[in-house]
Amino acid sequence: MDKIAELTEQIVKRFKDSGFDVDPKEVSKRLNLLIHEFKVPESEAVRTVTNYLMKELEISREQLVAESPLVKVSDITSPGRWVSLKAKVVQLWDATSPNVSQVGLIGDETGIIKFVIWTKAGKGEVEEGKSYLFRNVVTDSFAGRMQVNINRSSQIVEIDEDIQLPPRELEVVGALVAIQQNSGLIRRCKLCNRTMTKEVCPVHGKTEGYDDLRIKGVIDDGENFYEVILNEDNIRELTGIGLKEARKMAEERLDRNAVLTELKNSLLGRYFRVVGTRGERYLIVREVEFLKQDIRELAGELL
Numbered sequence: 569m570d571k572i573a574e575l576t577e578q579i580v581k582r583f584k585d586s587g588f589d590v591d592p593k594e595v596s597k598r599l600n601l602l603i604h605e606f607k608v609p610e611s612e613a614v615r616t617v618t619n620y621l622m623k624e625l626e627i628s629r630e631q632l633v634a635e636s637p638l639v640k641v642s643d644i645t646s647p648g649r650w651v652s653l654k655a656k657v658v659q660l661w662d663a664t665s666p667n668v669s670q671v672g673l674i675g676d677e678t679g680i681i682k683f684v685i686w687t688k689a690g691k692g693e694v695e696e697g698k699s700y701l702f703r704n705v706v707t708d709s710f711a712g713r714m715q716v717n718i719n720r721s722s723q724i725v726e727i728d729e730d731i732q733l734p735p736r737e738l739e740v741v742g743a744l745v746a747i748q749q750n751s752g753l754i755r756r757c758k759l760c761n762r763t764m765t766k767e768v769c770p771v772h773g774k775t776e777g778y779d780d781l782r783i784k785g786v787i788d789d790g791e792n793f794y795e796v797i798l799n800e801d802n803i804r805e806l807t808g809i810g811l812k813e814a815r816k817m818a819e820e821r822l823d824r825n826a827v828l829t830e831l832k833n834s835l836l837g838r839y840f841r842v843v844g845t846r847g848e849r850y851l852i853v854r855e856v857e858f859l860k861q862d863i864r865e866l867a868g869e870l871l
């Protein structure tokens with residue numbers, strides 16, 4: 569969709585949402601004139617045409633649905649609200665559905681949030697590291713997490729502003745208080761790397777998988793809980809159990825869960841220092857080490 573058509577739709581929709589019908593042809597003609605003939609900036613043109621229509625229809629500004637308010641990421645706490653936000657694209661993920669044009673994380677100095685650009689929205693593509701004004705996006709909640717959806721009524725405008733992000737590198741010192749069931753020797757889908765359950769990928773169904781070793785756990789530093797992900801290297805460093813050893817253990821005991829039991833026995837309740845990158849939900853651990861003031865060692869010394 570070209571710019572004029574997009575702005576036209578935005579104006580027509582705003583009036584329609586307020587209970588007034590305006591002629592898209594008229595709107596489009598005026599926008600075209602202002603933007604292309606008189607070189608008026610787009611936002612100014614939209615304002616001018618909106619004011620003209622309000623005059624024609626003899627309606628006041630109060631009768632028009634407000635433009636969605638400019639908010640910060642941390643303000644987004646409930647679904648179903650129309651908002652605008654200035655944010656930087658932190659990370660693009662692989663879109664796994666043809667309905668999704670782009671998906672990933674955006675953020676400002678107050679936080680990071682998932683975004684989805686629907687294919688039907690027909691919006692231009694955003695790039696990692698660039699900042700944009702996301703205008704008229706809808707807040708949504710999915711699996712307990714907030715996100716913003718960019719649809720046909722939304723606008724994405726690149727801005728010449730370097731939006732700051734919250735610090736992402738984090739060091740946590742605390743006790744590993746939980747290891748989730750889907751840890752240990754796991755299977756991942758060869759196509760998308762997602763964790764499989766009984767050789768079934770949540771996206772690709774029954775397909776080929778490969779073994780991996782990971783721990784999804786919770787570290788308690790006395791103030792907060794951090795959901796952490798340890799990879800094979802982290803686990804091998806701590807326990808001496810790598811993928812090879814884990815496979816052998818599973819084969820010998822004829823039970824893949826034996827690995828998880830073993831990891832729980834040697835790691836649960838112990839104290840660690842971890843350094844990693846904070847994602848939307850998990851702290852992706854890069855470095856991990858046992859702490860000297862480990863409770864078991866202290867107990868051992870006391871005995």
Ligand SMILES: [Zn+2]
Binds near residue numbers: 771772
């Ligand atoms: Zn898959």
